[in-house]
Amino acid sequence: MECRIISNGMMCSNIDYVKKLKNSGLSLIHFSLYSHIQKVHDFLTDTPGSYSKLLQSIQNALKLGIRVQLNCVINKYNQDHLDKTVRCIAKIFPQIQHFVWNNLDPLMMRKTDVALSTLPDFDIASRSLVEAMSFLERNDKTFRVERLPICFMKGFEWASTETRKIVKDEERIVHFLDDRIITRQLGKYWTHDKLEECKECDLSPICSGVYEREKYYNYVKVVPQKVTKQELENIILKIKS
Ligand code: SF4
Incomplete structure (x- = not known):
């Protein structure tokens, strides 16, 4: 390692x-x-x-x-x-x-x-x-x-850590020096809050949504994306390649 x-x-x-x-x-x-x-x-x-x-x-x-x-x-x-x-x-x-x-x-x-x-x-x-x-x-x-959220990184959705984890179904292990000691970040960790607007978004299957939406990032206005099936597939292929 x-x-x-x-x-x-x-x-x-x-x-x-x-x-x-x-x-x-x-x-x-x-x-x-x-x-x-x-x-x-x-x-x-x-x-x-x-x-x-x-x-x-x-x-x-x-x-x-x-x-x-x-x-x-x-x-x-x-x-x-x-x-x-x-x-x-x-x-x-x-x-x-x-x-x-x-x-x-x-x-x-x-x-x-x-x-x-x-x-x-x-x-x-x-x-x-x-x-x-x-x-x-x-x-x-x-x-x-x-x-x-990947609606704020147009053209580079494949570079989102959460999207990559969702697509690859990966976990991450973090060793902390404080009381948390070892944290295993599994699939659920990578999914944050989805909004009503996200239901209209074609990228929703590979997007984790808005982190801490309820308490802190409640002012964020997400932008539902319209992409073709091929464009979605291309993002997934780029991540898997
Ligand atoms: S609208 Fe929602 S699902 Fe679509 S990219 Fe933005 S946060 Fe993700």
Whole structure:
């Protein structure tokens, strides 16, 4: 099994620490990046200097031959420049091949007014996300998107983590360092809330719907999709290929 970690890029800015990780068998680090705009990243991490440390961490990992992938949480403060962020990072670190966007998980954030104000506008995020995915596809990079209904990622439905799990009927095992210890995410985990409008949507069989629709994402207006059977089949084939 490949040994990997998710990191905010603080500790790894110390190359001796990264060497220790590498010598312990680490071969892949997912670094969390919010934005290529230093001010935005530092604001969202609530840690001045965190953007610079993150860049140093990425550089350290790559220098030591550790593969790097980037995770980005979509939120109100980066929703309009997701494309610019990947363009910038791909230019600085062309070695990075894989990018992951996670739509903000309200269950994982602090329940303060400031935290709640970071919930994204799906329409705005959709525009820059589709741009970002187009850019990565043109440059032979790979990517996935989690917790975003597929009506907001037109043309890239196959890149939805939930849709892929539904189509492939897969499970995911996550080892947490907190009380959850090991979580097995089975088929049911990948299905969120469907709305009345979803009944009219041709993509409904492969869409997980809206995550946390009842409590947090109740403002989201989904857009039922009209696709032919062949178009639906093409998405499924692309996922299975
Ligand atoms: S309308 Fe509903 S079923 Fe269709 S893509 Fe959007 S969330 Fe999914």
